[in-house]
Amino acid sequence: MKIKNMKDLDKAKDIGMKSLFPKRPKISISMSTCGLALGADRLFQKLTEEKEKTGIKISLHQTGCSGFCNLEPMAMVRLPGKPTLLYIQMTVEKVEQIIQDIQKKKITKKGLFCTIGSDSVSGKPDPELSEIPDYKDISPFKDQYRLLLGNCGIIDPLSVSEYVAMEGYSALYKALYQMRPEEVIKAVVESGLRGRGGAWFPTGFKWDMARKSSGDEKFVICNADEGDPGAYKDRTIMEGNPFKLFEGIVLAGYAIGSHHGIIYLREEYHHTFEFLNTAIEIAKRYGLLGKNILGSGFNFALNIVRGGGSYVCGEETALMDSLEGEVGDPRLRPPFPIEKGLWERPTIVNNVETLSNVPLIIQNGGKWYANIGTEKAKGTKILSVVGNVKHPGLYEVPLGTNLKQVIFEMAGGPFNGKSIKAVQVGSPFGIFIPADKLDITLDPEALREIGSMIGSGVIVAIDQDTCIVDILHHLLTFFVEESCGKCVPCREGVSRMEELMIEIYNGRADMKDLDILNELGETARDFSLCALGGGAPAPILNGIKDFKKDFETHIQTGKCPRFS
Amino acid sequence: MEKEKIEKIVNKHRNEKSAILAILHEVQAEDNQLNSESLRYIARLLGVPCANVYGLATFYSAFSTEKRGKTLVRACDGISCHINGAEEVIEVLKSKLNIEMGQTTWDEAFGLEKVRCLGLCSISPNVSFNDKIYSNLNKEKILEILQTVMGDSK
Amino acid sequence: MIVQLTINDKEIEAPESSTILEVARKNGIDIPTLCYHEALEPYGVCRLCIVEVSGALRKGIRISCIQNAMDGLIVNTESERVLRNRGFLFELLLARSPDSKELIDLAAKHGVYESRFYEGDTDDNCVRCGLCVRVCRDKIGAFALCFAHRGYDRMVTTDFESLSEYCIGCGTCAQICPTGAIRMKDEGEERIIYTKNGVVARFKLETCDLCGIPYAPRKYLDFIKRNSDESMAVNVARDLCPTCARRTGAIHLVGSMTM
Numbered sequence: 004m005k006i007k008n009m010k011d012l013d014k015a016k017d018i019g020m021k022s023l024f025p026k027r028p029k030i031s032i033s034m035s036t037c038g039l040a041l042g043a044d045r046l047f048q049k050l051t052e053e054k055e056k057t058g059i060k061i062s063l064h065q066t067g068c069s070g071f072c073n074l075e076p077m078a079m080v081r082l083p084g085k086p087t088l089l090y091i092q093m094t095v096e097k098v099e100q101i102i103q104d105i106q107k108k109k110i111t112k113k114g115l116f117c118t119i120g121s122d123s124v125s126g127k128p129d130p131e132l133s134e135i136p137d138y139k140d141i142s143p144f145k146d147q148y149r150l151l152l153g154n155c156g157i158i159d160p161l162s163v164s165e166y167v168a169m170e171g172y173s174a175l176y177k178a179l180y181q182m183r184p185e186e187v188i189k190a191v192v193e194s195g196l197r198g199r200g201g202a203w204f205p206t207g208f209k210w211d212m213a214r215k216s217s218g219d220e221k222f223v224i225c226n227a228d229e230g231d232p233g234a235y236k237d238r239t240i241m242e243g244n245p246f247k248l249f250e251g252i253v254l255a256g257y258a259i260g261s262h263h264g265i266i267y268l269r270e271e272y273h274h275t276f277e278f279l280n281t282a283i284e285i286a287k288r289y290g291l292l293g294k295n296i297l298g299s300g301f302n303f304a305l306n307i308v309r310g311g312g313s314y315v316c317g318e319e320t321a322l323m324d325s326l327e328g329e330v331g332d333p334r335l336r337p338p339f340p341i342e343k344g345l346w347e348r349p350t351i352v353n354n355v356e357t358l359s360n361v362p363l364i365i366q367n368g369g370k371w372y373a374n375i376g377t378e379k380a381k382g383t384k385i386l387s388v389v390g391n392v393k394h395p396g397l398y399e400v401p402l403g404t405n406l407k408q409v410i411f412e413m414a415g416g417p418f419n420g421k422s423i424k425a426v427q428v429g430s431p432f433g434i435f436i437p438a439d440k441l442d443i444t445l446d447p448e449a450l451r452e453i454g455s456m457i458g459s460g461v462i463v464a465i466d467q468d469t470c471i472v473d474i475l476h477h478l479l480t481f482f483v484e485e486s487c488g489k490c491v492p493c494r495e496g497v498s499r500m501e502e503l504m505i506e507i508y509n510g511r512a513d514m515k516d517l518d519i520l521n522e523l524g525e526t527a528r529d530f531s532l533c534a535l536g537g538g539a540p541a542p543i544l545n546g547i548k549d550f551k552k553d554f555e556t557h558i559q560t561g562k563c564p565r566f567s
Numbered sequence: 568m569e570k571e572k573i574e575k576i577v578n579k580h581r582n583e584k585s586a587i588l589a590i591l592h593e594v595q596a597e598d599n600q601l602n603s604e605s606l607r608y609i610a611r612l613l614g615v616p617c618a619n620v621y622g623l624a625t626f627y628s629a630f631s632t633e634k635r636g637k638t639l640v641r642a643c644d645g646i647s648c649h650i651n652g653a654e655e656v657i658e659v660l661k662s663k664l665n666i667e668m669g670q671t672t673w674d675e676a677f678g679l680e681k682v683r684c685l686g687l688c689s690i691s692p693n694v695s696f697n698d699k700i701y702s703n704l705n706k707e708k709i710l711e712i713l714q715t716v717m718g719d720s721k
Numbered sequence: 722m723i724v725q726l727t728i729n730d731k732e733i734e735a736p737e738s739s740t741i742l743e744v745a746r747k748n749g750i751d752i753p754t755l756c757y758h759e760a761l762e763p764y765g766v767c768r769l770c771i772v773e774v775s776g777a778l779r780k781g782i783r784i785s786c787i788q789n790a791m792d793g794l795i796v797n798t799e800s801e802r803v804l805r806n807r808g809f810l811f812e813l814l815l816a817r818s819p820d821s822k823e824l825i826d827l828a829a830k831h832g833v834y835e836s837r838f839y840e841g842d843t844d845d846n847c848v849r850c851g852l853c854v855r856v857c858r859d860k861i862g863a864f865a866l867c868f869a870h871r872g873y874d875r876m877v878t879t880d881f882e883s884l885s886e887y888c889i890g891c892g893t894c895a896q897i898c899p900t901g902a903i904r905m906k907d908e909g910e911e912r913i914i915y916t917k918n919g920v921v922a923r924f925k926l927e928t929c930d931l932c933g934i935p936y937a938p939r940k941y942l943d944f945i946k947r948n949s950d951e952s953m954a955v956n957v958a959r960d961l962c963p964t965c966a967r968r969t970g971a972i973h974l975v976g977s978m979t980m
Binding site: 036037039040041071072073075229232233234235238269270271272273274308309310311312313314325326327328329330331387389390391395396427431463465469474477478481487 | 584585586587588589591592615619622623626627628629630644645646647648649650651682683684685686687688689690691693698700701702703
Binding site for chain 3: 621622632
């Protein structure tokens with residue numbers, strides 16, 4: 004059932020609409036890695052059994068995760084004439100209750116978290132649900148601008164027609180039939196889109212250079228290694244709306260003149276690997292990958308390669324070495340990947356989130372996108388807020404949103420009456436911003452001014468009971484274990500930092516050793532071959548400055564403030 | 568692993584050198600190790616230097632040149648899991664399995680490894696037992712899970 | 722294209738394609754290196770060759786073995802910043818290779834006599850410069866050596882850290898090693914190539930057809946035969962040690978000249 008023209012696309016849209024808004028009651032269970040870990044498969048099985056047993060006329064669906072895994076397992080229930088209802092932390096018993104209530108034409112109140120769209124078909128608020136808040140008015144959903152995550156948790160991620168019903172593939176169709184590759188690049192340049200994996204490199208500029216590089220064979224690599232601990236936004240997109248990502252990858256291929264894309268997927272995402280492979284097969288069957296995409300004559304093949312479990316392989320040159328069957332050692336640059344990348348061919352490496360922005364840009368125009376965010380930082384950013392907050396999860400906000408607002412208003416602030424001590428912004432290389440300096444905007448310029456970064460958007464909040472020395476030691480262990488070991492400043496310098504940090508932790512160091520820690524850090528920062536060694540010192544060196552008290556406690560007493 | 572099985576896997580990937588990561592993954596999954604016989608044979612079939620293949624097998628965390636436990640217990644130690652109590656969970660694992668991180672039990676039933684990260688940061692701490700993931704863990708919950716899993720494996 | 726740059730206040734002309742390190746060395750300016758060798762592609766990992774630049778490039782530190790010469794570039798190989806950072810790098814390296822005479826001498830030449838990071842443990846004296854791995858791979862083509870493990874544990878070894886059947890016993894690795902971490906020893910009729918971690922390869926030495934001394938492994942001789950132009954090598958048909966080969970070659974040459 005290949006989609007070969009606009010008529011086919013419209014037909015798919017109709018099917019998708021009927022699937023999204025069926026006449027009969029509809030129950031969707033989110034079945035991503037997180038849902039499955041919390042028992043969603045048992046819920047789905049129960050629903051299937053009940054449906055067969057009772058013969059009840061309901062439509063059963065699966066969705067992806069919305070990014071708020073601690074509310075899983077989630078169930079979305081759509082009763083005819085009623086707003087969609089979101090149930091959280093579901094159990095088999097609660098799901099049984101819903102089935103019974105549907106048969107009695109009742110709304111189950113137990114586990115009901117919010118409505119999604121408070122207006123019923125009549126356009127007026129539903130009196131039966133007057134005390135139930137709407138998702139856009141409550142934490143954690145309020146104040147978000149879910150451009151990329153909008154379909155996650157709502158549509159069936161493996162349903163092409165549902166994605167098409169939500170405007171999916173209209174961008175690719177437009178590009179393949181109505182735009183030249185140069186025009187696609189122009190739109191991306193106009194949008195101001197920059198890399199969302201941490202490098203913040205202008206995407207359109209990169210694509211333009213790759214297009215201009217000579218060579219018959221070019222590659223599009225989607226960096227799905229998502230190595231930053233705390234980050235799972237890419238997993239959520241891949242498990243919640245994979246076709247959006249594929250659409251972005253094919254658009255990239257069309258733009259630069261490449262017919263081959265590779266998704267380099269994190270080894271630890273076992274379920275995601277199987278899931279994406281299924282999604283690729285489905286896309287091929289619909290003519291959205293492979294030969295003659297959407298009937299346009301453009302060919303593009305996509306396959307997935309699993310990483311081997313190495314953080315440094317998230318660095319684009321190490322990633323390419325890994326794809327070539329080597330160990331993940333970062334390469335010297337120049338040459339840059341856009342000239343000589345994978346197998347010495349021109350290559351673009353883009354993050355999952357970056358590529359997922361592209362269909363929206365092509366569909367709505369670069370100027371539309373450039374209106375979101377700030378003067379110099381365009382579009383939205385998915386923030387992965389974790390740690391000591393009431394509502395950890397994925398928050399998609401326009402760039403320039405205030406950090407304090409995200410932590411305290413959107414994510415609910417600290418729990419159990421504690422206070423926030425610091426927030427690490429961006430990635431494991433981000434500095435820990437002390438509590439009294441959180442009133443800043445989340446855009447790269449403002450962050451750079453205080454020595455921070457937007458990174459991949461990880462936001463780690465730690466409360467008063469956490470010790471900075473413990474956290475920094477934990478970070479250093481991570482860097483040491485993930486270093487490839489190729490260059491001296493990182494291999495030797497960062498390892499010595501970790502050794503020294505252990506001495507500090509155990510009270511076997513003195514204040515002078517903090518100077519040595521600084522020297523080691525500056526050497527690694529200034530002379531490492533790649534951003535792992537180059538970035539590792541930043542949180543440590545800033546931590547020494549801003550949280551001297553924790554260091555003093557360890558050095559003078561050998562005891563951790565956590566246990567006092 | 569038997570030569571025929573290795574040949575089948577390598578042929579599936581059209582004997583391409585660039586597919587070596589995928590080949591190593593499949594052999595590791597099937598044999599629970601990448602021992603020297605398997606690696607040497609893979610190197611020969613692909614026409615790549617043996618030393619290079621050894622370098623790959625020891626560089627990547629996903630691979631083990633020694634036999635891993637039948638059940639690989641991977642405890643996530645990412646920053647979110649760490650902040651939310653992964654240390655305690657890991658202590659219980661080490662004590663109940665009676666091994667250190669990176670080791671295998673004497674009967675080869677369990678192997679214990681650290682992993683960063685599983686991408687389940689809002690339901691931390693997390694531990695996976697082969698492909699089954701358990702989340703929102705604490706000392707008591709992991710003890711309960713271990714007792715069930717270890718009881719089953721007898 | 723020829724460019725004009727300044728190194729330590731000395732104005733120098735050089736081809737644009739050369740690196741600052743190459744230009745410096747050609748002009749008698751010393752910049753220390755460990756991982757660099759003229760016969761191999763630059764590896765850029767030891768970072769000892771750092772220099773401070775300004776002029777054509779924004780002021781800062783560059784890695785001279787990979788930085789190309791540029792017109793108007795001003796280079797200082799001994800600035801205060803370079804000396805401080807280079808000294809620190811030597812300290813880190815000495816901690817890892819405390820028994821290497823070559824490294825101790827090189828460090829001393831640059832003002833570093835001890836390391837604050839040395840804890841008295843003996844290591845393998847390997848600075849992971851990769852010269853041995855790279856020469857065996859890129860020039861000899863034996864692929865006997867590799868880097869295994871990663872991070873601090875990254876080490877030079879053979880496949881499975883065992884005796885290598887791919888090593889041809891040429892000893893180029895031992896010759897190119899800047900710290901003596903990998904060595905070659907001929908004792909009687911045996912050659913071994915070894916590191917502190919173990920023996921890389923062991924060979925029986927073939928004896929010279931003329932004078933009878935043990936001089937090279939069979940695998941090495943086969944390698945030379947495979948890679949020699951038959952008309953050039955006098956020792957293709959016979960096993961001749963270098964001395965006898967030279968003598969025989971000289972006799973042939975004189976003979977051919979007087980014919």
